[in-house]
Structures are given as C-alpha cells and as structure tokens.
C-alpha cells in the first residue's frame with residue numbers, strides 16, 4: 001500500500017552516519033512542531049498559486065537578490081519552533097531523511113523519502129511550501145525561488161551562484177567547500193579530479209547525459225517502488241538499490257561539491273541532516289525539479305512517463321503551509337507543475353548535454 005503520513009508524536013533522534021566511516025556520526029533532534037489543530041488536506045482549490053517562473057540564480061537582478069535576501073532574513077528571524085522558521089524548514093529535511101519517524105502502516109519500518117520514487121515528488125512539495133512561506137513573509141505572491149543552473153556548461157550556471165557567496169547575508173552559509181567558491185567550476189561527479197576546465201565540462205555533460213537522457217523509464221530516472229513496508233534503513237549513498245539516476249548521480253554530486261570536506265559529514269550540503277540549513281539547497285533542488293520537467297516533456301523522442309502505480313500516486317506527506325498549519329499532500333498532486341503555478345524558462349545550454357555524444 002502507499003506510504004501514509006506518519007504519527008508526528010512518535011519521534012526519535014535522527015541519525016546520520018558517514019558513508020565511508022561508520023564511527024563518524026551525528027545524532028540530532030529533528031522532531032517537528034505539532035500544531036494544535038488537525039491537519040488540513042491539500043486541494044488546488046484551497047491553495048491557489050499565482051503562475052510564476054523560477055529564474056536561474058546567475059541571471060537575476062540585484063533588486064531580486066535583495067528581495068531574496070530579505071525573504072530569508074524574515075524566515076531566519078522567526079522563532080525556532082515556528083513551523084515557518086528557517087530552523088524548522090531545515091529540520092523537515094532531516095526528519096524525513098534520517099529516520100525520525102516510522103511508516104504509518106508499519107511502525108517497525110522507519111520512513112525515508114530518499115533513495116526511491118518518493119524523492120522527486122517529496123522535494124517538489126518541500127520547495128512549494130518553502131516558497132509559499134517566503135512569499136507570505138514578503139507579502140509578495142509573485143516571489144519565486146531561483147534555480148541553480150549547475151548543468152549549464154556554457155552560459156555561466158556551472159559555478160556557485162554569486163548571490164549565495166557574500167559572507168554575512170541571509171543567503172550565506174559558512175559550511176561550504178572554500179575551494180569551490182567562484183570561479184571554481186562545478187564538478188557533478190565527486191570523482192572528477194584535476195582542474196582542466198575542458199575535462200570538467202566534458203565530464204559534467206557526460207554525467208547529465210547519463211542521468212537524464214539515458215534514463216528512459218520512470219524506474220531509471222525517478223527511482224523504484226517504495227511502499228508501506230519497504231525498508232531501506234541501510235541504504236546509503238553507496239548502496240541504494242531503489243534510487244533513480246538523477247538522485248544518485250548529479251543531484252548527489254552537487255551536495256558533495258558544495259559541503260565542507262573538512263567537516264565529518266561534509267556539512268552542510270554534504271549530508272541529509274544539515275543539507276537544507278544552507279539556503280543554496282532550495283536553489284539546488286529547484287534545478288532538480290526543473291530537470292524533472294525537462295526529462296518529462298522536453299527531450300528528443302517525446303514525453304516520458306512518470307510512474308503510474310497507485311502506491312506511488314496515493315503516497316502522502318506532511319508539510320506546513322504559510323499559516324503554520326500542517327497540511328497533507330499526495331504525490332498525485334505534485335506531478336503537474338503547471339497546476340502548482342510553477343514553471344521554468346527554457347535554457348538554451350541544455351542542448352549541450354541533451355545532444356552530448358559520449
């Protein structure tokens with residue numbers, strides 16, 4: 001049966017272990033605030049969204065960066081236990097990625113939203129609510145997240161976006177790889193060594209081609225079935241049999257490239273418990289979200305199909321809305337970005353990896 005929403009009262013400390021050294025671990029309290037009223041059920045009717053186009057981070061104006069910074073200042077200024085606070089927003093990721101909760105229909109199994117077909121829809125919803133909260137804090141329903149266009153190997157996307165770099169702003173995070181600040185080129189494969197820019201770019205194009213173009217089925221691209229009872233407690237970035245190519249490949253690559261290699265678990269971006277403490281996380285995932293649409297609608301050979309198994313479509317998650325209320329959503333309602341009001345501009349440099357000849 002499909003994954004249901006967990007009992008938020010049953011929360012355990014979240015555990016994060018280094019994939020290469022099991023003695024290195026972090027244990028964190030990622031238990032989420034439990035609002036007094038009962039959860040709302042999402043509907044497109046209750047939650048209208050203005051159509052908006054998320055822009056590439058390296059293309060937005062100074063005025064937009066100022067607004068974006070302001071949005072995160074406001075979110076970071078909320079008390080930690082406010083469901084809309086940056087603190088809680090970051091904890092949501094930790095809670096559902098590091099086993100703070102158990103599966104609704106089988107409490108012997110911990111809930112995990114990575115390493116399977118839940119990955120793309122869960123993260124789409126995560127950004128959707130995060131963006132709505134930022135909109136409401138700004139009082140601007142047209143505000144959108146940016147996307148970090150790291151797959152762009154030609155027009156300026158493949159560096160850490162400048163808006164996240166200056167020390168001391170609300171978009172800054174100190175726990176990043178200091179060797180990868182601009183102008184360092186993004187490496188989508190953690191194994192790419194060397195600093196020859198032609199080699200880096202070629203490897204990046206090759207990785208994009210492999211993870212998106214060659215992933216012709218939903219199983220390959222999105223990941224495989226995760227239902228009530230599926231236990232992937234022991235899946236790691238090294239052993240993740242249900243994981244899709246986009247997640248295990250270029251998506252993880254950016255996490256490792258951004259996190260600080262001098263910290264035990266490559267915090268912040270390099271590990272689940274802390275990744276979304278870095279505001280760049282949401283821009284990173286916007287690009288993953290854009291690439292899902294690209295994969296689905298815009299590759300040679302015509303549209304590609306998401307999973308249509310009812311255990312996929314009917315899976316449910318909890319998030320908080322902009323009024324700090326708990327809201328229950330389904331995977332089904334995440335599959336069409338246009339219904340959520342979200343779109344992306346077409347990116348000319350996509351053609352480099354779409355037409356890459358390995």
Ligand code: C2O
Nearest residue numbers: 093097114251255
């Ligand atoms: Cu929930 Cu990029 O990971």
